Amino acid sequence: MRAFDYAAPSSVDEALRLTKPGSAFLAGGTTLVDLMKLDVLTPDHVIDVNRLPLNGIRLSDGHLRIGALERMSAVAAHPTVMVHFPVISRALLLSASGQLRNMASIGGNLLQRTRCDYFRDVTAPCNKRQPGSGCPAQTGVNRTHAILGSSSSCAATHASDVAVAFVALEAMVVVRGRGGDRIVPLEDFYLLPGNTPQVENQLGPDELIVEVRVPVSPLARQSTYLKIRDRQSYEFALTSVAVALSLRRGVVLDARIAAGGVGTKPWRLRAVEDALKGNPAMEKTFSDAAESAVDGARPLAQNAFKVTLLKRTIVRALIDVAGVR
């Protein structure tokens, strides 16, 4: 960790005014402080945003609105979220540990950095950390890496669970800059690595996520999040699936599906959704539909199993949420 300046503004405008090259926002600190300790991030100026008025969880104008500074634990336990958006609550509860969930903010969660061990070790090359230095994960230890959205520059997965739930539910982030707010669908907010894996999202250096908005829908009420990992708690996903389903008389009317642990960003599975619609909610439908989940997959030496595992995770999650076999 290197020495840095510290400021704790009390308004968003002030926080935005304080931004400059080499500055970083600090919310829960569960990513930033961690990576500063590892010298992966070395900001000169840390702007603590915890005093900003960015709290609140409420339903309004057909949306669930979550203030960016709400803690993961508070969102997970909120009655509205639990009843109307079980997939969000479940994705949060399957993340991290109790201590981390009490600290980490929703805005920060969406911006958390990858868990790629090459990114996190400054003695290794990494295009994301040091553009142009190379990506040892392509041929190295890559069991946990992405099979979707990766490039020869980067195969790091996006680590957030709740972002997967948000993308499935077509959530948006409200981003505030010096010129005002803009609303960006979360799916588009994240960028594919391409040749610039250091650019992970649309957020400008002088912008702050202030809110997450999730449209209320009947789908969201029948939703779940399934996370597959080696150990049963406190581990990032090998694969995960957020599923929201609308059924009538045993037929799938509508579906929203996104996957985690497999993509360089939360991965919406529209082709799977389309293949489900209008078909009977049964294992066969689910298995057939899941086949298209891995279109364009780019498996590496150690993570080819994720191709099969992702499809199986989708089927399992659909069986769970549909309540059928």
Place this chain on the structure above:
Amino acid sequence: MRATPIGQPVDRVDGRIKVTGAAVYAADNKPAGLTYGYIVTSTIGRGVITGMDTAAALASPGVLAVYTPFNPLKLFAYVQNQNDESAPPLQDKEVRFHGQTIGFVVAETWEQARDAASLIRTTYQQQPPVTAFPGPPAAMEKADTDAEGPDTVLATGVASVAQAVAAGEVTFTASYSTPVQHHCAMEPHATVATWNGDHLTAYTVTQGAVLSVRRLSETLGVDAAKIHVISPHVGGGFGGKWGNWAQVPLACAAAKALGRPVKAVLTREQVFTLAGHRPLTVQNLKMACTADGKLTAITNDGITSRGFAGSWSESVANWTLTTYASPSIQVTKTIVPLNLGAATVMRAPGEANGSFALESAMDELAERLGLDPLEMRMKNYATFVPNTGKPWSSKHLDECYRRGAEEFGWSKRPKKVRATVDGDWLVGTGMGTATYGASRGLASIKVRLSADGTASVSGTAADLGTGQYTVFAILAADVLGIPVDRVRPELGDSTSPTAANAGGSNSTCTNGPAVQVAAKAVQTELVALAVTNPKSPFHGKDPAEVVYRDGSVSSGGLTMSFGTLLTTCDVGSVEAVGTSPRLVDPEHGFRSFGVHFCEVRVHRWTGEPRVTRWLSVMDAGTIINVKAARSQIQGAVVMGIGQALLEATEVDQGTGRFANGNLASYLVPVHADIPPIDVRFLDHPDPLISGLGAKGIGELGIVGVAGAIGNAVHHATGVRVRELPITLEKLLGS
């Protein structure tokens, strides 16, 4: 007579101070004027350091010194092999592994030392590191490395073990492999060194204070009598704190050079590279048996890595020598040096990995023969030590099998694999045999009775969280006839009498008898005081007429507690040192035994294996504290579940880096992974190991765990996994 506390469930005597944070660990010590050291590590896996620019570091705020191979602390060669690095740090410019010590920065604060360390610019002449075995497991038999000679037992009339295998009615061949694994003790390696003139006091993590004294004496060139090592509490060792790794000599030598106390604590990432690991192993196993399942020959060719920086490697095949009866057995060991940190002992070194292969193979062979796994083991029950033919000191493994099978419900186990499905989970059960060597070494213990009515028991032994403190208290309380809470055990101080180090499951069987001897001897001293001290009411009596019992001295109708007697005599305390000799019994084989039964569920869609039921039945001689002993076995089973399903240190082959050398990416089990673990002890004293009859339990519990889990996974799914850990991708095909 008081009821004996031996074998009762006794709360840890050190429990309260540990859960309240009052227990002082090595890094908690802050002598006045303390400075902080930070170890600089190599960023290449093999090569030679050509230069280190330390100017910026030296100019950095608070920096007191920067030591490098170009400006080393003087350290003499290590003499005693402590299963760690072969040579002291900074004495040459060769890089043998990624993350090796190449510098040591000392500053006024830890942050200053760390920041200065990051300013050092090192140049290397790099070479490609050797970080893997030279071929696929099956091709490793003839690895061109420093192989040790075979250990061979041949049945009468058999010319070679190969011939014996070839002549088998049924033969079986398979290769089993295990990855690098790490101890991951909670407490990182820490040393705080402070000098007073030419006397050194070192607060350090250690599994034996005398090991640290010896190492420091050798490498610093200081008389051992001038070195005081203090290590009352150790936050987990598992073998990783047997050696005295780089922070020990560096902190002590720097403190001397700077004339200020120095603290050095490894970061978690440094613990992975600098403090040892369980090596890579492969076992190529060939077995032959009769059509009805009697083994006729076994060969196990074991391959183990070692680090170029160390000499230790696993005798991974040796467990095959002593477990099942077979007229012909041969094991070999091939050692492949790699550019990884020094390999070292890790809980049941050899046995934990060795049993994975043999316990898996016994099931594989049983399946081929249509035998129940337990029946297969009973058919090959070793009534005598398989490789020597000697009788056992005691062995009740058959009783463990019977009792375990009954309590677990083994007879209800379907013979076929994939026979039980519960919802979407495939359910299987498996078993594995546990055995671990037992021995009794030389130990001395001091017992002191004080005027306040308490007794202290001291020896250089270590409590790594094992319960050794409480063992001392129980045994002393038993012999002295006083409550356990009036005994104050004192461990981890090198100035105490020399007791057993915490290693090889040796502590209780070695130190226990010495505690008993000392607690008896101090009674004689007390009686001698009673009859000789003029202030004593027993003054002038014949010692033979004065009896010590239950904390009091009695004679002729007068009884006085030792506290009152000492107070009356105006004597603060009496003490005695008791010594229990090393056991030399070449006629018998000494081992602890046990069996694990488990249930594993594998999800039929996503393949993740989950352990859902566990029973261990252990035959480890006399159990001193059934509560702590149960914890020991449970902890070992937890570690074994990690070994079987989760733990693998991944080596980045290009660089020799441990790619997941941190506790976020190296997966140890969490609570959610662990089912209730039932543990039973037979509690049959071993009549030959000591009067106490206790054998070791520290390592026994992990042996056979991975095999039992692998067997249960196979029973659930029909898939046999011969490479640890058994992760879900290996089961997706099921």
